[in-house]
Amino acid sequence: MAGSESPTDAGTARIVNPRQPRTDAARRTYLLAAALTVAASIGVMRLDLDVAPINGWTMPAWAIAALTIGVAFMVFDVEFRSETYTFTFSEMVLVLGLYFATPLGLILGRLGGEFLYLTLRERQPVRKLVMNLSAFYAETVVLLSVQQALMPDMDILDPLSWGVALIAVVAAVVVGFASIATVVRWHGGPLTFGAIVRIGLVTAPANTSLTLVVGVLLAVQPSAVPLLGGVAVFLHLTYRAYSSLKQRYESLSLLYDFTHLVSGVREPDAVLDAMLTQAKDLLRAERAEFWLLTGTDACRRYVVDDGGQSSTVQQLPPALGALLTTDFVRARDARVFARGEESAADVLAELGARDALVAPVVEGSALIGFVVVANRLSDIYTFVSEDARIFATLADHA
Numbered sequence: 001m002a003g004s005e006s007p008t009d010a011g012t013a014r015i016v017n018p019r020q021p022r023t024d025a026a027r028r029t030y031l032l033a034a035a036l037t038v039a040a041s042i043g044v045m046r047l048d049l050d051v052a053p054i055n056g057w058t059m060p061a062w063a064i065a066a067l068t069i070g071v072a073f074m075v076f077d078v079e080f081r082s083e084t085y086t087f088t089f090s091e092m093v094l095v096l097g098l099y100f101a102t103p104l105g106l107i108l109g110r111l112g113g114e115f116l117y118l119t120l121r122e123r124q125p126v127r128k129l130v131m132n133l134s135a136f137y138a139e140t141v142v143l144l145s146v147q148q149a150l151m152p153d154m155d156i157l158d159p160l161s162w163g164v165a166l167i168a169v170v171a172a173v174v175v176g177f178a179s180i181a182t183v184v185r186w187h188g189g190p191l192t193f194g195a196i197v198r199i200g201l202v203t204a205p206a207n208t209s210l211t212l213v214v215g216v217l218l219a220v221q222p223s224a225v226p227l228l229g230g231v232a233v234f235l236h237l238t239y240r241a242y243s244s245l246k247q248r249y250e251s252l253s254l255l256y257d258f259t260h261l262v263s264g265v266r267e268p269d270a271v272l273d274a275m276l277t278q279a280k281d282l283l284r285a286e287r288a289e290f291w292l293l294t295g296t297d298a299c300r301r302y303v304v305d306d307g308g309q310s311s312t313v314q315q316l317p318p319a320l321g322a323l324l325t326t327d328f329v330r331a332r333d334a335r336v337f338a339r340g341e342e343s344a345a346d347v348l349a350e351l352g353a354r355d356a357l358v359a360p361v362v363e364g365s366a367l368i369g370f371v372v373v374a375n376r377l378s379d380i381y382t383f384v385s386e387d388a389r390i391f392a393t394l395a396d397h398a
Contacts, residue, residue, distance in 0.1 A: 025186040029127055033134035036179060040134070040141040047144055048152070049104040055156050055219045059101040064109025065116070068093050072117045091169050091207035092214070094143050098165055099156045099215050103144045110140050135179040143172040156215040166208050173204045276304035279373050279394050283357065283387055286375035290361070293369050297321065317350035320370075323358060329367045334359035334388035334395065339376070355382045359395035371395050 052058065059067075071089040093113075097106035114136050118124045124132065146168040147154065154161045210231065217224045272290055280288040287305035294300055297316045303309060323335065337344035339355040348356060353374035361369045373391060376382050 025183075026127060028186050029131055029183050032179065032182060033130045036134040036138040040138045043141040043145050044107070047103050047141070047148060049102065051103060051148075051152065053100050053102070054153055055099055055215075057100065059096065059105065059109075061101075061105040061109035061112065064093060064097055064101055064106055065113035067096065068110050068113025069117050072114070072121070089207050091173075091204055092211045094140070094169055094172060095165050095208055095211040096215060096218075097140075098143070098147055098168065099154050099161075100218065103148075106144070107137070107140050111137060131179075131183055135176050138179065139172040139176045142175045143168045146171045156212070156219045162212050165212065166205060169204055169208050272302060273304065273309060275394065276302065276309070276371070279371065279391065280304060282394070283373045283383070283391060284377045285357075285373035286377055287373070289351075289372040289374065291316070291320070291369050291372065293367065299369065319346035319350050320358075323347070324360070324367060324370070329360050329362055329365075332360060332362060332392060332395070334391040336383050336385060336388050338384075339382040357383050357388055357391045359388075359392050361395055 071092050074089050118129050151164045276288040290302040292300045299316050301312050335358045337347050337356045351374050355376050356372055356374040358372050
């Protein structure tokens with residue numbers, strides 16, 4: 001979080017010592033992906049890749065790939081700053097693969113399914129795609145290595161094998177989290193991932209347990225498997241509800257911190273800097289701005305981002321000026337300029353932003369300026385009406 005300091009004269013800025021991305025983050029990411037791939041390949045050479053399932057039938061690699069793609073659509077997201085962590089029911093693929101697929105079929109099927117989903121559905125850039133696939137490869141090899149070391153022959157009807165499956169899945173999950181956490185830190189993300197790990201260590205056993213029940217039914221009474229569909233859907237909805245509730249709680253906590261901080265200072269410049277810093281963090285934006293109207297079509301623009309804060313004097317751009325109507329001032333509501341909306345293109349171009357929120361700052365009944373948060377820190381989400389309501393509340397305290 002950026003520290004608080006009074007806005008200074010035009011053209012100056014202060015570096016506030018945030019956690020910045022490493023200049024060699026991209027190179028390090030590729031090197032880590034290569035290291036994971038090499039280590040996993042060495043691990044593969046130590047595996048018995050032709051172990052046949054002992055529960056009567058075998059899932060081919062294409063079935064594992066199809067299952068991988070299917071569970072990829074059952075996701076819930078947890079946001080931390082600029083990163084969105086996506087949790088899926090991938091444990092279903094790992095557990096069913098342990099019991100009903102050959103090790104080689106599980107590896108090829110999972111990597112094939114993930115590749116198709118990440119390229120065709122997610123359209124991930126090359127760096128993310130390479131990193132994710134190498135992490136999935138390492139996870140799967142760790143899973144199989146732990147399983148073959150503890151119990152080479154896995155029988156879904158043997159309760160001891162259930163404990164082995166859980167240990168193997170948790171080991172694979174830890175490898176995946178550690179790999180992604182390392183990359184996020186290199187790209188300037190937060191240093192602690194306790195909350196993410198806690199969520200993963202809750203969902204992994206729950207998903208593993210559900211999948212073990214599916215596996216038992218597949219071995220004993222396959223026609224009963226669809227009965228668990230409702231349980232899987234309920235579990236998925238529960239995860240999504242928890243994620244939404246957690247995000248709202250964090251927003252309310254930041255809003256409370258903001259009002260407490262503002263009420264505890266008296267210097268106008270300190271209030272402004274505190275407001276912009278908290279607005280940026282609360283709305284998960286790349287930067288926050290205050291445009292102070294100083295004359296006809298003239299303004300002073302204060303900007304706070306992770307690099308510090310700066311102040312410039314400039315003319316009021318026409319599209320932004322067109323927003324400042326009597327209705328805009330009277331309503332005191334924030335306007336949403338979402339990513340991809342054609343009607344928002346002119347305003348976003350003047351702000352140099354992908355998406356933004358704009359709210360008036362009123363003293364008495366007179367408009368003295370407006371505040372902006374720009375560039376939602378997510379490749380998935382943009383600003384929505386709920387964000388606008390929170391932002392309007394912040395603007396009222398300016």
